Amino acid sequence: MTARGGGLLFGTGGIPRSASGSGVAGGIRRLAELGLGCMEIEHVYGVRTTPEAAEAARQAAQETGLALSAHAPYYVNLNSKEPDKVEASVKRILDSARAAAACGGDRVVFHAAFFGGDPPESTFKAVKKQLKRIRRALDAEKLSGVSLRPELTGKRSQFGSPHELIRMSLEVEGVAPCLDLSHFYARDAGAANSFDDFRRLLDEIGDTLGSGALEDLLIHLSGIEHSAAGETRHVAAQESAFDYAAALRALKACGARGRVICESPALEDDALLFQKKYRALRIGPRSAK
Numbered sequence: 001m002t003a004r005g006g007g008l009l010f011g012t013g014g015i016p017r018s019a020s021g022s023g024v025a026g027g028i029r030r031l032a033e034l035g036l037g038c039m040e041i042e043h044v045y046g047v048r049t050t051p052e053a054a055e056a057a058r059q060a061a062q063e064t065g066l067a068l069s070a071h072a073p074y075y076v077n078l079n080s081k082e083p084d085k086v087e088a089s090v091k092r093i094l095d096s097a098r099a100a101a102a103c104g105g106d107r108v109v110f111h112a113a114f115f116g117g118d119p120p121e122s123t124f125k126a127v128k129k130q131l132k133r134i135r136r137a138l139d140a141e142k143l144s145g146v147s148l149r150p151e152l153t154g155k156r157s158q159f160g161s162p163h164e165l166i167r168m169s170l171e172v173e174g175v176a177p178c179l180d181l182s183h184f185y186a187r188d189a190g191a192a193n194s195f196d197d198f199r200r201l202l203d204e205i206g207d208t209l210g211s212g213a214l215e216d217l218l219i220h221l222s223g224i225e226h227s228a229a230g231e232t233r234h235v236a237a238q239e240s241a242f243d244y245a246a247a248l249r250a251l252k253a254c255g256a257r258g259r260v261i262c263e264s265p266a267l268e269d270d271a272l273l274f275q276k277k278y279r280a281l282r283i284g285p286r287s288a289k
Contacts, residue, residue, distance in 0.1 A: 058102065162184065
């Protein structure tokens with residue numbers, strides 16, 4: 001499935017609430033019925049995809065044209081001081097990538113690390129070391145088509161600022177940012193919440209990583225609440241002060257292509273809202289900054 005006008009596909013993080021079929025395959029078919037174009041398979045507490053479920057998902061994706069990604073379990077810390085936790089984190093990302101590929105997906109999202117009191121530079125080096133190791137393992141398994149997408153995180157205590165993700169994408173082949181624009185807003189307690197803020201971020205991506213990066217984006221979007229320390233919880237889009245409409249305008253203005261995954265509790269309702277708002281925009285690609 002391609003986005004109308006070559007722009008963005010919209011979908012949900014997880015199985016839509018209105019799905020009547022079983023498992024991921026049922027969720028894929030329901031999203032296609034709704035006119036949505038992508039889905040992120042959520043491995044919240046562990047990767048438990050059976051070969052039978054993966055084959056059903058692959059078949060459903062092929063039949064509907066739905067684009068798939070996967071989110072690794074939430075407990076990942078590639079900067080842990082405990083080697084066994086680093087190993088477990090690496091395994092969770094690898095298993096998620098393998099499951100994504102088995103289902104017909106082509107990217108895996110994860111929260112990479114916590115600083116845990118370490119300086120940003122040493123944390124960056126620790127994460128980079130493990131991502132290069134993961135990339136080598138996937139390439140050796142002939143899964144080079146699955147890209148690694150560390151997520152822009154919602155708290156300053158987490159590794160995953162825009163600068164860190166851009167730098168990591170430059171230094172490790174097969175890595176690209178997952179731009180969670182709701183987290184971008186919440187990370188600095190709501191300081192970035194305008195068209196200009198989102199546009200500057202996207203322009204930095206394009207200027208630093210090349211225009212191709214803006215043609216293969218993976219975006220997370222939801223309503224969100226925050227404290228002074230960053231995100232606190234996801235909420236329905238219209239219950240949040242996060243200006244999702246400004247984020248969508250910025251995406252349209254810079255000619256972004258790729259996928260927008262809705263992670264709000266409203267799931268398909270908000271995904272459809274985002275899609276409707278985006279398609280109604282008349283702002284031209286590459287509009288003046």
